Amino acid sequence: MSNTNRTLLSDPMDDNNPITVQVLGICSALAITVQLKAALVMSISVMAVMAASNVIISMLRDLIPNRIRIIVQLVVVASLVALVDQVLRAYAYDVSKELSIFIGLIITNCIVMGRLEAFALGNGVWRSFLDGIGNAAGYGFILILVAFFRELLGSGNLLGYQVIPDFVYEMGYENNGLMLLSPMALITVGIIIWIQRSRNRKLIEN
Amino acid sequence: MNRDSNLYTFLFATIMVFVIAIVLAYTSQSLKVLQKENVRKEKMQNILSTVGVITNREGAEELFDKYIEEQLAVQNNGSIDPTIDVFNDIKLVFELKKSPKDQDFPLYVANIESEKYYIIPIRGNGLWNAIYGYISIKEDLNTVKGVVFDHVGETAGLGAEITQDWFKERFINEKLFDSDNNLIGIKVSKTNNDPNNSDKNDHEVDAISGATITGDGVTDMIKERLEHYIPYFNTLRSNKIALN
Numbered sequence: 001m002s003n004t005n006r007t008l009l010s011d012p013m014d015d016n017n018p019i020t021v022q023v024l025g026i027c028s029a030l031a032i033t034v035q036l037k038a039a040l041v042m043s044i045s046v047m048a049v050m051a052a053s054n055v056i057i058s059m060l061r062d063l064i065p066n067r068i069r070i071i072v073q074l075v076v077v078a079s080l081v082a083l084v085d086q087v088l089r090a091y092a093y094d095v096s097k098e099l100s101i102f103i104g105l106i107i108t109n110c111i112v113m114g115r116l117e118a119f120a121l122g123n124g125v126w127r128s129f130l131d132g133i134g135n136a137a138g139y140g141f142i143l144i145l146v147a148f149f150r151e152l153l154g155s156g157n158l159l160g161y162q163v164i165p166d167f168v169y170e171m172g173y174e175n176n177g178l179m180l181l182s183p184m185a186l187i188t189v190g191i192i193i194w195i196q197r198s199r200n201r202k203l204i205e206n
Numbered sequence: 207m208n209r210d211s212n213l214y215t216f217l218f219a220t221i222m223v224f225v226i227a228i229v230l231a232y233t234s235q236s237l238k239v240l241q242k243e244n245v246r247k248e249k250m251q252n253i254l255s256t257v258g259v260i261t262n263r264e265g266a267e268e269l270f271d272k273y274i275e276e277q278l279a280v281q282n283n284g285s286i287d288p289t290i291d292v293f294n295d296i297k298l299v300f301e302l303k304k305s306p307k308d309q310d311f312p313l314y315v316a317n318i319e320s321e322k323y324y325i326i327p328i329r330g331n332g333l334w335n336a337i338y339g340y341i342s343i344k345e346d347l348n349t350v351k352g353v354v355f356d357h358v359g360e361t362a363g364l365g366a367e368i369t370q371d372w373f374k375e376r377f378i379n380e381k382l383f384d385s386d387n388n389l390i391g392i393k394v395s396k397t398n399n400d401p402n403n404s405d406k407n408d409h410e411v412d413a414i415s416g417a418t419i420t421g422d423g424v425t426d427m428i429k430e431r432l433e434h435y436i437p438y439f440n441t442l443r444s445n446k447i448a449l450n
Contacts (some may be wrong), residue, residue, distance in 0.1 A: 034363025044267050065215040072222065079226045090240040093248070093263075102362075132254050154363070180363045 330427025
């Protein structure tokens, strides 16, 4: 894999992270990070949708009429999401119930449309595929990180299993119910941005 | 052809819509059988879980046939309509749109090791969308044996927690009627003075923080649905007295 292709995968993880740097896709980062499992499945679903839609738009990029390109992108993304939803409902019924409306809300994730418009319309199929995977991974990484802290501190569980032992509760420890509410997701993302910027000086504006 | 011409744009849009319609319709049709089967077995699983029979989706059908001995379509006046296929034909979504006197009220009677339980499907509104479930009542027609709740789109981690075991367990052994057989229901309460739920006669369970509206929905749907079974329960009660 060439160097430029590798940066397509590595850039969104740090220097150009969709959530912490571009501040896209915040809505779902707040909504589905209460539990680690939902965040994991959401990340995988977004990755599938982004990779596939980037590839399709990139293949059609010389055919799509300029004036209706946003509509075309929307239709492609919406159809892929409908497909993912149908497949989950047939083969992973429990997961699909858990995510309920959030699968449909992938359509509204600004990252998906943003990458189609900014990258897939002007680049080849392979590079677009990598870009989709990379950005979805950068999004998923933050989602999983936030969900990890929210589930651990909010309910004392990880992936639904209790990890904080009973004797800690007996000593007077309490789960922090505030972690389960959306404001704490925003604050957690804020703390992650703070840590990232203090380590990566490139991101600091003059 | 010029990519910016009206004709090209129009043609492109038309072809795109056709292709996508075919793909989506094909997927939906070919997966429909699997999806319906999942929903049907989950319903059996839910009904069984209220009476303490825990099974996976695959084993649900067999156990359902074994334990559920009667499926009744109760009418508003307390009589039974024997012509209706209760499990497949009564959908609470549609029943709730009718006026109570035209509705059929499904009732499943389970017999587990010669203990009789009455299982009632319930449905109401949560914060975002419908919430539903089943409540099973012991033979005294008052004590709750178990409940199961589910929801269409409640907030994960808040309202969606009504599906969790720790919440459902709070309803076990709670009473629905007072000593004069008036329906009180079970209130999901924010001002519950009994957080450990040791008093099973207070008609209250502890609410979930941050899920007030979902909790109120649970309170309301239990009371609203149960109300319609009172005439039938009264017949059962008087039959019982007559037998004694």
